[in-house]
Amino acid sequence: MKHLKFNIIFLLLIITSGWNSTRLLAQENLSIIEIDKLTYDYFNQKKWDELIDLGKQSLKNNIDFYYLQYRMGIAYYNKRNYRKAIPYFENVVSITPEDAIAKEYLYYSYLFGLQVEDARNVLVSFNTAEHREKISFYNQEKTINGVSLNYKNILFDDYAINNTVVDNLTQRTRNSLSYYSVNLFNYAANSSIFDFNLSLLSGKNSIYDIAYSPKIIEEKMKQYQLYFSWNKHIGKGTNLKFGLTYMNETLDWNELQQTTTGNVNSPNQTLIYNGSFSNFASYFSFSKTMKNVDFTLASSFSRINSNSLIQPSISISYFPLGNASLYTKTDVFYQHNFTYQSNKNIVLKQSINSTISPNFGLNIFGLYGKIFNFVDDEGMTMYNNLDALNYWYGASANYYFSNKVQFYIILKNEGLINQYTQDEIIIDNPYNSRSILMGMQFNF
The missing domain is CATH 1.25.40.10 (Tetratricopeptide repeat domain)
Incomplete structure (x- = not known):
């Protein structure tokens, strides 16, 4: 009985295999x-x-x-x-x-x-x-084919070690930052895209340093930045991009004092320091599309906070479904500091993007690696902040009212390290910042 059962199963396998082969052969001979x-x-x-x-x-x-x-x-x-x-x-x-x-x-x-x-x-x-x-998604007759307007607010943890100025402590802390930008772009007739960005970053810091003042010093910061890029399409799936960024930063130190007029105490400020600094960055990239993968080789050269740096990178975007409903992007940066030869750094960025509906898209992203005097966003962003940034993560959402108008919002959490001096010893002080960016883009 067992042999009969085995023979029946074996016969069925032969028949099924033969039927599939015959079917495939017939299909091949169509x-x-x-x-x-x-x-x-x-x-x-x-x-x-x-x-x-x-x-x-x-x-x-x-x-x-x-x-x-x-x-x-x-x-x-x-x-x-x-x-x-x-x-x-x-x-x-x-x-x-x-x-x-x-x-x-x-x-x-x-x-x-x-x-x-x-x-x-x-x-x-x-x-x-x-x-x-x-x-078309834009008007080819217009000089300006699109504009985006952005506002970002950045909030910081209270990471001051001491809220008063003491002899053995020196520290600078961020209090608030606000960011404003306007971006103009043009789709030129010669397979080029020109992009212009003007931004302002303003904020206040607190300086605890008895060498300058027995009172807390308020530092006012304004940072103007101008960015220009040119993207040239040189063949199917192949693009070259070149970008330039100029940044000017001004700092004012003011000692906070109380003055008495009659019976009323009012705050007064005495200017201690006024300075202006300039930073530069250039960016170049070559990108190529190969089926469901986009490759980009890029590098930036920058002069930030009197440091000369080169920052080559590779970027890989993968579209498993052949569309924008789901795709990933991985960026790897290598940063070399010419001013301090020992300062070499590798940074990893990762994002997962999803278009949930024709009108709505989501993106989650993260970064790991110590960022200090760092160039990002194809040369448009320079991180010249006071403190080193260890990581960030966040999410963004885009809503398209039409193919001409979209609204987007970006939420980000950053992990930073502030360094302060106590009894002439440098100590690391980790803290976090949170930001929200809102923007509108209009295509003409």
Whole structure:
């Protein structure tokens, strides 16, 4: 009985294997006419998975024709795997460049696959201005194609060691910071993007140092920054970017005193110190798209707080679904300080991005590595803060009212280390800061 059961199972396995082999063989031996009919039927019935499976098997067996490429592209597009759809639409457009529908599919596949510069190249190839205007996300006739306005408020822990000035203690603490910026960008006709940013960071610090004053010194800080970048599209999925940043920082030290007018005590300030400092940064990057992966090699050279630094980096973005619904970005920085040769540093940034709906997106991010005199955001941000930053983490959300208007908010927590001197010994004092940035972007 056991032998009979074994023989039946074995026979079933042979029959099943033979049926699968026969089915596969029959599929491999299908003619172009039969594959054309089957893929057409799958297309009409919107059976995208079946169409893709048959199409891949056909191409594997060197059966290829115009409408198969067209249908494969549309199948991947409807599955929202835009990056997989791109090569099929590219093949179709190369055969029939006058096909406006195929061009639209290719344009949106690039755009929704976050290959914006490739999308712009397709856009300018349309024959009529009316067609370009109908599908474009910006007005090509305008000099300024977009503007963003940002405000950020930063709050700090109370990490002062002593709230009065004492002989054996020297410390500087942050009290408050506010950030304002306006960003203008232009999509130039020669496959370039120009970006201009003007920002102001203002705040107050407290200085505890009896060498300067027996009272707490209030330090007022203003930091103006101008940023310019040029992105040049040099070929499919390939871009070069160059950025320059200039920062000017002014500091005023004021001793807080009380003066009496009549019977009323009022605060008064005496200027102790006034100074101005300048920082510079330059940035260069080369980026390349390869299927579902974007690679960027970059480097910055900067002069921050009288330190000369070079900061090469590599960035990898991975789109597992071929669209913006889920993708990751990993950045690795190596920082070399020429002023202090022993100061070498590796910093890791990671983000996970998700587009939950056409109108709403979320992003969580983090950074680990000691940041001091650091260049970030493609050269636009310089961290010249008083204290070293050990890590940060946070989240952001974007809401698109339309393809012309979006609102975004960024929440971030930072872990920093303040150093103070007590009895001539330098001591590390960890603390945290929290920030909220809100902004609006308008495309014209």
